[in-house]
Each structure stands twice: as C-alpha cells, then as structure tokens.
Amino acid sequence: MIFRKMTTALLGFTLCAASAAAAVWPDGKPITMIVPFPPGSGTDSVARIFAREMGKRLDTNVIVDNKPGGNGTIAGQNVVRSKPDGYTILISTNTPLSAAPWLMKNVPYDVKKDFTPIARGGNLPFILIANSKRPYTSVQELISYAKEHPGKVTYASGNSTGIVSGATLASKADIDILHVPYKGTPQAITDLIGGQVDIMFTDLTSGLPFIESKQVNAFAVTTAERSSLWPELPSMQEAGVADFDVTSWNGFLGPANMPKEIVDKMNAAINDIVTNPDVKAELARLGFDAFSGSQEEFAKFVLEQYELWGKMIKDAGIAAN
Numbered sequence: 001m002i003f004r005k006m007t008t009a010l011l012g013f014t015l016c017a018a019s020a021a022a023a024v025w026p027d028g029k030p031i032t033m034i035v036p037f038p039p040g041s042g043t044d045s046v047a048r049i050f051a052r053e054m055g056k057r058l059d060t061n062v063i064v065d066n067k068p069g070g071n072g073t074i075a076g077q078n079v080v081r082s083k084p085d086g087y088t089i090l091i092s093t094n095t096p097l098s099a100a101p102w103l104m105k106n107v108p109y110d111v112k113k114d115f116t117p118i119a120r121g122g123n124l125p126f127i128l129i130a131n132s133k134r135p136y137t138s139v140q141e142l143i144s145y146a147k148e149h150p151g152k153v154t155y156a157s158g159n160s161t162g163i164v165s166g167a168t169l170a171s172k173a174d175i176d177i178l179h180v181p182y183k184g185t186p187q188a189i190t191d192l193i194g195g196q197v198d199i200m201f202t203d204l205t206s207g208l209p210f211i212e213s214k215q216v217n218a219f220a221v222t223t224a225e226r227s228s229l230w231p232e233l234p235s236m237q238e239a240g241v242a243d244f245d246v247t248s249w250n251g252f253l254g255p256a257n258m259p260k261e262i263v264d265k266m267n268a269a270i271n272d273i274v275t276n277p278d279v280k281a282e283l284a285r286l287g288f289d290a291f292s293g294s295q296e297e298f299a300k301f302v303l304e305q306y307e308l309w310g311k312m313i314k315d316a317g318i319a320a321n
Helices: 002-024 042-058 070-080 094-103 139-148 160-173 185-194 204-212 260-274 277-285 295-315
Strands: 031-035 062-066 088-093 115-123 126-131 154-157 178-181 199-203 216-221 249-255
Touching: 002 260, 031 042, 031 070, 042 062, 042 088, 042 199, 042 204, 042 249, 042 260, 042 277, 070 088, 070 094, 070 115, 070 249, 088 094, 088 115, 094 160, 094 249, 094 295, 115 260, 115 295, 126 160, 126 185, 126 204, 139 216, 154 160, 154 185, 160 178, 160 199, 160 295, 185 199, 185 204, 185 216, 199 204, 204 216, 249 260, 249 295, 260 277, 260 295
Parallel strands: 031 062, 031 088, 154 178, 154 199
Antiparallel strands: 088 249, 115 249, 126 199, 126 216
16 A cells, blocks of 8 residues: 555656646757758758747757658657657658658558657648750650650659659559659759759759759649649649649657647647748748648648558559568
C-alpha cells in the first residue's frame, strides 16, 4: 500500500512537472527545425521564413538544420529519436511521410505512431519543366516525342514527388522515359539546365527563377486544378493527361507524445504566420501557397495522404527498393 501511494505521488509529481515545463515553453531555449532536403531547395527556402517568423512569435531562436537523403527518412528519423519536448521539429513534405514508406522497403519509423502532427503549412505546387533547347514546348509535344523516341527522354527527380510524378506520367501517357534520380532538387535542376537530363517535375519555389530567366520551359502544374500562384499554366489534366493529380504538401511535426500545451502553442504560431498578409505574400513570391488549420485536421490529413500516396505509387507501377 505504501509503495502504491509513493508510486502514485511520484507519477503525479512527474505529470505536474511536465505540465509546468510545457506552460513556460520555450522559455528562451532554441528550437531546431529539421529540413529533409539540402540548402537551396524549395522546402529549405520556405523553412527559413517559417523559422524566422516562428522565432518572433515564440520569443526564441529557431535554427534550420538540413538533413537530406533517404527520401527524407534521415530527417524523419532524427525527429522521432528526439525528446518530445518541443525543441526539435520536422518541416515535412509528402516525401518522408506519404511516399517514402511505399518507395522504400526499410523506413526507420512508423508514420502512424512515431510523430505528433502539429500544423499544416501549405502546399508546394509542382510543375513539369524541360530543358529550353529540347524540341518540345508542351506536354503533348513531349508525349509525341517520347513515343517516337522510346527510352530516349530522361527525367530527373530530387524528391519523391518528382519520382512519382514522372512514373505517373509514363504510366498514364503510355510512354517509355528514363528516370535519373538525384539527392536533391538543386543539382537536378543544374543538370537539367546543362542538358544532362531532359525534363523534371519540381516545386515551383525551386523552378521559378530558372523559368523567369528562360533557362527552362514550364509546361503544366501537377494538381488537378490550376494553381492560384500561376493561373496561366495549365494542369496536367488540361494538357491532356487524364486523372493526373499530384499534390506536394507541407507541414510541421514533432516526435510522438508531445505535450498538448506545446502543440497548441506551436499550432497557434503557425496559423498566425500563414494568415499574416506580408508573410503570406513573401511565401507566395517563392511559389508557396501558405495555409493551415487545427492540429486535429492536420493529423487526419497526414493519415489520408499516407494511404493516397500508397495507391498512387502502386498505380504508377513503382516497386519499393
């Protein structure tokens, strides 16, 4: 009986201490925001704006830490292994959480159990771009060329969205194109401009400067509808590829079992960031569509996207490796 009372008292003390710590969080201590892609990538550019603005709202420093590789699983693993105290978070896209578990045989975490979803950040619209010297200037011209030259058109990828988009195009358009994977988007675009590869699907944030400088041509967006950030560019469906709808999402997560008080504070900060007109416009100039919502909505969305990407990857005929 005495042991039971002591155990109960100790548990109560621990819970009270944890609640007190959450109440003052972050208490001036720096927060590390882990990015699954290299510096210069679209997610990295977006992360640095969120880090700056989050630091203002939480009265602390938010440090961006790039951990690229493994389809985002290296970054994901770093987060799930960290303490659930709110000082290490992941700025994720669909790559580590929706796609990697279906593209890879061994992923070092369970998407459904090992993360605490915090808030949605928005969408990174993806576009199909091509080397400006290639003899095709539209989706249909590309498809026709690929059918006339099977196996000769190469597509680069710097993340899972690029992989799945390319395989989906090949499957739905019934063309034979060769995949050339890269560890990150910046190097893939460099080689696209240099002519080492022909086409690629990339986020608008990374591709926009090279489109504006006429170094690459933009053909279409990957979502079912046109993007409000670039309404003159058709969707892949409008361009003639039926049922093509690939969305690259962005959001924030921590390790499992984060205290609700900390999650709520961080969710409120992110919602305040994406509704600030100046910050929203700054992100839009990068090609990022910023919006958020409740923690519960984002948690449901993560699970839905996990299942959806599994189906897309299977439909595209991509085998896990």
